[in-house]
Amino acid sequence: MKFLPATKSNRWFIWMAVYGVFLWLLFILHRFVMMAHTLDVTLLLRFALFSIIVSGIVNVLAWFGARLLWLITTTGIIIGSVIMLSYTYREMSGWEDLAGFLAFFFFTCGGFALGLLAEAIRLLVKQWPKA
Template sequence: MRLTPRAKSAGWLWQFLVYGAALSALIALNRFVALGKPFDGELLLRFAVLSFGLAAAANGLGWLGGRLAYLFTTAGIVVGVVLMFVYANRNMDGWEDLAGVLAFAEAAAFGIAIGLIAELARWLWKLRR
């Protein structure tokens, strides 16, 4: 069984939709349940835009054939979500939400960067052969 769909296949669209919805749910769960903040529909919409933007970046790289970029970007996002939940459970005198969002953004950015570097290295390796 393949972990990712073939390049430029319709499977990436379905994966994008599931990826974005799952990420939206996890970020909302962190904010409204783990941090105990009151529900805000506008903020939920912003979380969805952020989530689907990241899903478009990750799945777009995969759709173009960058499976390593997709996998490393996804790994960075997963680490970022885990860090958000870790910071939500720390007593930081009200800074838990900001620390969690910054950790999430940093982990996602590192994942994207490492994925692009890995794709570049793979491309150079193929070019050399």
């Protein structure tokens, strides 16, 4: 994980902004390009807010030192994104947008939970008394 910034480095805030923009562009690609819905400013702002919140949580925790959490959550987001985008082309009679987003949300939350578990195990191993 040498590619990640150090703990409490100001570069994490740059990563947070870039991470949020990529998430926002992913949602725009899914909703307005692939699904060809009309452009809606309110929905654009909601996507931006959701992207900022997700990016903020993941990157601020990584700023505090939970770099393994960042890695596993990002992996969950990538897997969820691929599944969300693949659901776009299935004939689900109008449910592909909801099913895709729910799959994205499920894998994002699953990655976050696994990341928290991995960080807890890492912390326990680090604090374990040496015999």
